[in-house]
Amino acid sequence: MLSLGSLTFLTPAVLLALAVLPVVWLLLRLTPPALRRLDFPAARLLFDLPPTERTSARTPPWLVALRIGLLALALIGLADPVLTANHDDSTAPLVVVLDNSWAAAAQWDSRMQSTRDLLERAERHGRLAALITTTPAAIAAPPPRLLPAREVLAQAAAIRPLPWTTDRGAAAERLQALNLGGRGEAIWITDGVAGAGDDRLIALLEQLTPRTVIAPNKGDAALVLDPPQRSADPDGNGRISLGLRRIAPGDVAPNAFAVRAIDKEGHVLARTTVAMDRDVHGGTAMMDAPPELSNRIVRFDVEDHASAGATVLADTRWQRRPVGIASTNANGISAPLLEDAFYIRQALAPYANVREGDLDTLLSRPLAVLFMASGGRVLDTETERLTRWVQDGGILVRFAGPNLNGNVDPLLPVHLRTGGRSFGGALSWNEPAHLAPFPDTSPFKNMALPPDVTIATQVLAEPTPDLPTKTWAKLTDGTPLITAERRGQGWVILFHVTATPEWSNLPLTGLFVDLLRRMVDISAGVTAMNETGATADLLPPLQLLDGFGHLTAPGGSARPVSMSDLTGNIVGPDMPAGLYGPANDTVALNLSPSLEKAAPIAAWPSGARHITLDNVARERAFKPYFLAAALLLLLIDLAISFLMRGLSPTTMRRAATGVSSAAVLLAIGLWSSDGRAAETKPAAPIDSATSAAILDTRLGYIVTGDNTIDHVAAAGLSALTHILAARTSAEMAQPAPIDLNTLNLSADELSPYPLIYWRVSAAQMPPTPKTAAAISTYLHRGGLIVFDAPEQAGAMGGHGAGARLEAILHTIDLPPLVMMRSNHVLTRSFYLLKGLPGRFTDSTIYVDRGTSTTDGVSSVIVGGNDWAAAWARDANDLPLYAAVPGGESQRELAYRAGVNMVMYALTGNYKSDQVHLPAIMQRLTQ
């Protein structure tokens, strides 16, 4: 290693090669440039030149300098130059204390980067180092030793954040074991969360100088996401609230955190933001979560904050199960506090999806648990159905009652004795009975027993040998209170009391809620229960959280835990957070409940330098820059060599032109692809013809290019415009020609015309796709085009204009064409007509069927009656063409047809009721 000021070469041996450069210089000077080959007719004249002139050309000095520079850059680059911010020549051992708890996971990369930087620097100085992690590992690490920094680097690469809290007391012991004797530099990369034995570690660190504390950046405090609480908003919609805390000292930058609810596939089901102001260390995330959505949630976490503390797993207990309450209360009296189902409903509503109704309604949809609130018998007709439902995994919960007397039906877990039993009544010697602790075989065995539960009346079971195993809860005298029997996949459970406070005060206690919840809990997966109904003792770990809050397969050190251990919420190496139990009945153990007392570190080692992770001085390696510069010089040299070897300058120039024009094109492309530039461009000015058509309504006709046809169309429409002005209120300006060959014709240019007359000529080419699209758009927007192909009787088919018409129609997007019926609105829109005669009368008229967007108004009229020719008049107001066969009377009808067309274009289906005129008249006269 070689240091020049703050510049350090990591591989200084390469620099020795710089000594060779002068030799290279000489060699490069001597080597003649490459021989060019040149075809030359007069080569003969150059044969046998006098030897004095065979002086070898030298490589130009600047080229030699370039090449030497290239070599030097490459060599310096290979020597790994590194700029160190602060170079210390300390040779004392370096002790890095690294917090790798859950709280360190969020900025783990920068922590590891800092650790590596520190160790690499120590390695360069040949210092010994030790790395002490403060979080106890599942498998105890060997005691730390002072090792060459290179070996410590390898150790550091294997360190991961662990999903539990630090034990800095243990770390202090390990530090003590190093026996540094007060000699050495200490660097504590801390997560900022106080833990056990901090004072001992701090005391030990204070023995070392210099000491540095590298703390998280401001605003990057550790986050704790508390387990979700379900609630309901006033409208009864499900809501989930999660507390979010940040473990940071007093002043902390304001920040906003996004809390997400995630389902099994990783979709974000709900996301809410918790904003925290300066000095605020907690907040609540409220999420709207309808039951069907919230049942899919498997985890909650904080976006962009991968840490086990900010991750909450939801197990199968979390997922709501549909619960039904069958009310057989047929007397119709509604007395809320005496209603059988009231207490069950109140108990389960926040936790489960409760439905009520009769059995038929309830069983018509999937149901996990069915409560039969009023004690009574199941009707024979329903017995079979309920039995099958229980066999398939349903849980039937029944309550005793006055009507449940003896073995009324088979859907009971135990045989009941006839008649009930009362305690503590006015005529009884006995006091009301109390609950005994839950038996071990009961799923309620871990529940706390409130002392004030009293049972006044119960039904009794016939004593049978299996009664104890069927008993889930009993009274102090041993009589069962809750019995259950497995039936196939499901359970039949009987409360030996009523669901109302009549027989006991159990429905009034919190225990009732817990009991019902547990029943609902076991409903989805009962595999944790063995055949006899006892809870399996140990739950195997299914998936465990790592420090980043990701679920991983349990490692070798994971061991099964019992349910009671899980409820203790003590998370540590022995019992990491994660999911326990079988896959369909998991129990989640979360880290955050054990972090209730997490607080920022209050005291720091005295005299320590404090820096944050972002401010840790980084080293800058210059190797890539040097090598890139060398490569650039190499490319330049290559180009120069090509030039000198006779790559013709014109080729080079052309290549350069190509490159520059490509660059220009690219620039133009970039410029024009700038969407905003295109958007902000002002709209193209409206051309004069279009603006005239907008200012004065007028008819339009398509220019075919055939002067005769165009003249007829213009004269015809002009005459029709006069007729319209004389007879109707449609006073329009002179018709305008429309040239389809105009560049950039769009529907906007067509839209001012209410009607466009298109006299098709055989010579006309079908419109281009762009024009056809414009025409289609015009028609879809409600325009009307009259196609006239006046060359033969049938407008469709044939050759000539008809064939051309078909070709044109093929290019336009149209609804199907149908023959115009005699009662079409076109024949009623102004005059009452029998057809649409023109110069001829024998052509069949087609119209399109109309679409819903155009209100059923046809947008094309296709015919061959040569209307324009019938309308056309010359300057002396004389007709241009004879109308056959009807003469002038037919011409008048042709004008009427034209008026109808224009009226149809202007008014649409306004006159469609005229179609029904005969019927209306008939009705009026009656």
Added chain:
Amino acid sequence: MVRASIRDTSHRLRTIADIAAARLPPLLVAARRIAASVTLGSHGRRRAGPGETFWQFRPYSRDDTPQSIDWRQTGKFDVTFVREREWVAAQTVALWCDLSPSMNYHSSRNLPTKAERATILALALAELLVDGGERIIHLSADGRPSRAASGRVAVARMADDLSTTIAHTGTAGTPAPLQFITPLPRHSTIVLISDFLSPLEEIAAHIGALGKHGGAGHLLQVMDPAEESLPFRGRVRFVGLEQEGAAVVERTEDARSTYIARLARHRDGVRQIAEQAGWTFAVHHTDRSPQTALVALHQAMTSYRR
């Protein structure tokens, strides 16, 4: 087998003819354009005789036919005049245009190759000569003369021959050795257009062979400007175009003066050979306009005749 080879050959010839036909019009057009821009007086015999152009008026004598009286001139004077025309005797000119590989050279993309320039000059000259009523003979690349012919057809045929030769030099390998052994019509003028870079002995032999027919001759040396000045730099391997070998020059800029001296010496040698045979010698560079060369050549021919 034989049929097949004949068919192949004819096919090949047709292809060559197609190539030639494709080249013919541009060559001819270029040559005609140049020839048209060179307006020269007719180079008649400078004495009265059968011809097209006016020579002189002279008084009517008894030997003259009455049809020869120029009535317009006679009306101006009291004497009866006869209009005489200059006697134009058709001269036979043999044209040879060097199309060897060394002619296929241009130093810059903007310049025509020497062969192109030589071909155009030859055709333009032929055009001029034919316009003047001369007969031309085209000496092919290997020295065989064509039949003497006059008129536009002769020029077209010559262009055709030249095109075919150019096409051949493009495709075939070694050209036939040049030797002028077939005798030409006596006193025919000979025009040789070449770069004359072959050894002086060869040039002397060719000129000797042609000169023994007694005709006058003109040499036009067509040179690329780069051949004149050797504008190259650095270490260059100069490769001859006619398999004469290569020369490696270490510093071309140093060799330049030697080269120019040698070129001058060579050109003097050619000029001497020409003078000994009584022929003229002129130099044309491809970066100059072909019209000047054509005018010079044409005037050399007419002045010799005078």
